[in-house]
Amino acid sequence: MAFPLLFLLFCTFCSSPSAIYSTFIPYNTSASVVSGKINVHFVPHSHDDVGWLKTVDQYYFGGNNSIRGACVQNVLDSVMSSLFEDKNRKFIYVEMAFFQRWWRQQSSGMKERVKGLVNSGQLEFINGGMCMHDEATPHYIDLIDQTTLGHKFIKDEFGQIPRVGWQIDPFGHSAVQAYLLGAEFGFDSLFFARIDYQDRAKRLQDKTLEVVWRGSQSLGSTSQIFTGIFPRHYDPPDGFTFEINDVSPPIQDDVLLFDYNVQERVSDFVAAALAQANVTRTNHIMWLMGTDFRYQYANSWYRQMDKFIHYVNQDGRVNVLYSTPSMYTDAKHAANEEWPLKTGDFFPYADHQNAYWTGYFTSRPAFKGFVRTMSGYYLAARQLEFFRGRSGVASKLGVLADALAIAQHHDAVSGTQRQHVAADYALRISIGYKEAEKLVASSLGFLTESRSSTRQGSISTELEQCPLLNISYCPPTESISSDEQSLVVVAYNPLGWKREEVIRIPVSSENVEVRDSNGIQIESQLVPLLNATSRVRTIYAKAYTGHFPSEMPKYWLAFSASLPPLGFNTYFVSVANQTGSSSILSLVHTAENTKARTVEVGPGNLKLRFSVDSGELTHFINGRSLVHCFLKLKFLISNLGPSPCFLQASGAYVFRPNGTFTVKNLGQVPSTFLRGPLLDEVHQQLNPWISQVTRVYKGKEHAEIEFVIGPIPLDDGTGKEITTQIKTTMKTNKTFYTDSNGRDFIKRVRDQRTDWDLEVNQPVAGNYYPVNLGIYVEDDTTELSVLVDRSVGGSSLVDGQIELMLHRRMLHDDMRGVGEVLNEIVCVLDECEGLTIVGKMFLRVDQLGEGAKWRRTVGQEIYSPVLVAFTKQDASKWMESHVNSFSGVDPSYSLPNNVAVITLQELKVGEVLLRLAHLYEVCTLSNVTDVVNVDSFLSNLFIQIGKVTELSLSANQKRSELEKRRLVWKVAAKEEESKVVRGGAVDPDNLVVELAPMEIRTFFLNFDSPQIYVS
């Protein structure tokens, strides 16, 4: 092929010698939109993962380049130079974690020049969070926080407000992304690439890749967003990629050189543009000029784009221009088109008939649990920092905030990064936690001392916390001795409502008693610790702390704490000095020493019935609500799919099961039943590496199931996925419900999708959905709900059944880029073994219509557990000299339990950020889904409020300005929308806040002086 072309060019030179000269070509790059033509919007971008194959810092400075030659510093340096060269060139930047790293090292002169680029629109920040977050596995509160952090940086440094959501790489897209993290941020549009391959094929055919998306049934059109799905991926059409080593033919327009190809390349361009225009509504199409870690030598891209704009526009068949997603959005809006309506979400994502990306819903379950725990802790720590008052000093929570923000990245909490990168995320959070732990201790210390002190003096009380309490490791509680010192337990409730909670701490002595803050002895119970816990405690306490723990404590001491809203109460644990006053020891018996064929446990309304023969749970019986449900719980192991050579394997992203088998309780270790006044427990060792404790509290009507899974054996040479399954006889008609990032529940129908006729290829993996808060099924009379303590994958594969994948370990890579098998190992000294996880789920059966209230209220309690801190002192002296009970609101006030305080954070002296969230959806319950008036919350808050300003969700603009600015889109909806309710403006005099179902309202409060409610 090369010879004829050369010959032709050679002849061109021969026939017109006078035209043979080469000189500077002033490329005309100034094109703007031309009406009546196909407009190709060049969007120069680089997709920079905030950690994946390398850590965030390695990606930034170009370290560890043997893994991948990627250096974001190069990207930003070279892009800025290219933008300075030509004022028509544009670039978008997305990940503020990287931009901040670059920005703080620039000179003031450079900063001024870059501000000029931002002001002129050459450089635009879009999305603007710290990272491009995952959409399946994070909690919505984390997503709001990580975006708020990035948006604050952009506002503070550049005075800009991002207009576009840019979630181009996440593996499926959540409803919460559309309405909450899109529309409620004030975004005018949202763009991404990855949707199910069947969905994409249909949308390409129907020209429905661009839609108006209503993510929330409750907020409907008041929170909708224009959404663009790319026709293929987030890279340019084939033949138009121009990184230094890319193989696309560049434009060669020097007539003195061989291979002159201007016409050929222009024709290629026009053909590619028309092909895309054929699947796109209106005359505007977007070309994503870039992909992962591109523009390390930006000029190689801009040189080609300059030429294309120059020559293609000279040609005139189509028009091409430097653009941004905002300009593209405005052009789409100006076209005045009616857009198809999209509801629900884009889960699960499959890129191939055997490749459902539903494994990552569970990948790295310990890290997912850590992120969730720290998320709740960060929420509580901000409250305590505010109650203490920062007095003008910088927040001590910055490191944790930053680490948690980065952990929301789509290769972080998703579990799809390499092992050393996972360790890096965990280390960052750990460092942040250490700082936060000190702050929490000093804030609680300060609040307990504030009766006598004047809010200034140094704090003498040292309060310890136990981050390893979940594995029964807590040095301060394990050593209650017989001297005069009591263990002082300060229990803080981060929720806005009053709360009764059983607190459990490990103790070594059985001769202890518990007193409340008035010195009155309260009921308590000792629950013996059993074997599974002890193994995990020994190994993991050493792995975390560096030293082997002291002797195993013998018991959990349980007592019921009654806690005020946003406040604490104090309890005292001491050696019982009178006979008969000691805590009550649980009665223990095993299945072997009972004659009955069934055993019932539960000291309160809820009873669980177990079969003695099989050891299985068989019935859930609620004496108050009269629910009586046949129910079985078992563990399943998935065999993994074939090896990756021929067919798809399960891996960090993909779930590809190849049959399952049940974990049989072989009866080698009989169930143990423990009973007492506050709680009953059933301990079961199901096989050598799976055990569970089923717990029923007197005051709760749900069962708490704590599981210990691991190390998963690898004797099969492929690995395993571990699932728990709850079976009932309910007739659930293929239907189940899973939450979107812990917020709205979305209806799922097995083997069905709302937007197309599903071809079912993977009946298990293709029916898995992300579960962050919970999953439920219902029939004509009953609802079965399961709540979780971290994100997992879940489904209902058979009517009446719910299943959750809890752990996975595997020896094949799924070939989606991470290039490493998901085989998590924990090492202590030189001994390594597979990861063991300890987690909880919460199970309840309700009469139909009663479940929502429990899911929402208890869901919030799981997210925000009681924070406990300890010290040792003489109990009566403490009671006299310290504040024993504190509340950040008037303790006689309690928020209704359909309203959560999801942010209470001091920004600087006299300024507070407050977010209130309505927890219920429209239509869930008749009486609690109306607009709630949070009438006296603000006036009862700890501070005297001067001024209240309502803000957008990411707190970077006034809500009223967002409303004015927001683009209004025409929707081709088949049905009229039912009326949507929103809360009205806050009256500055009476401070009443109205919250409509699923509404979150963000306020900036100016306050004058603190007032403390103490006793």
Ligand SMILES: [Zn+2]
């Ligand atoms: Zn990515």
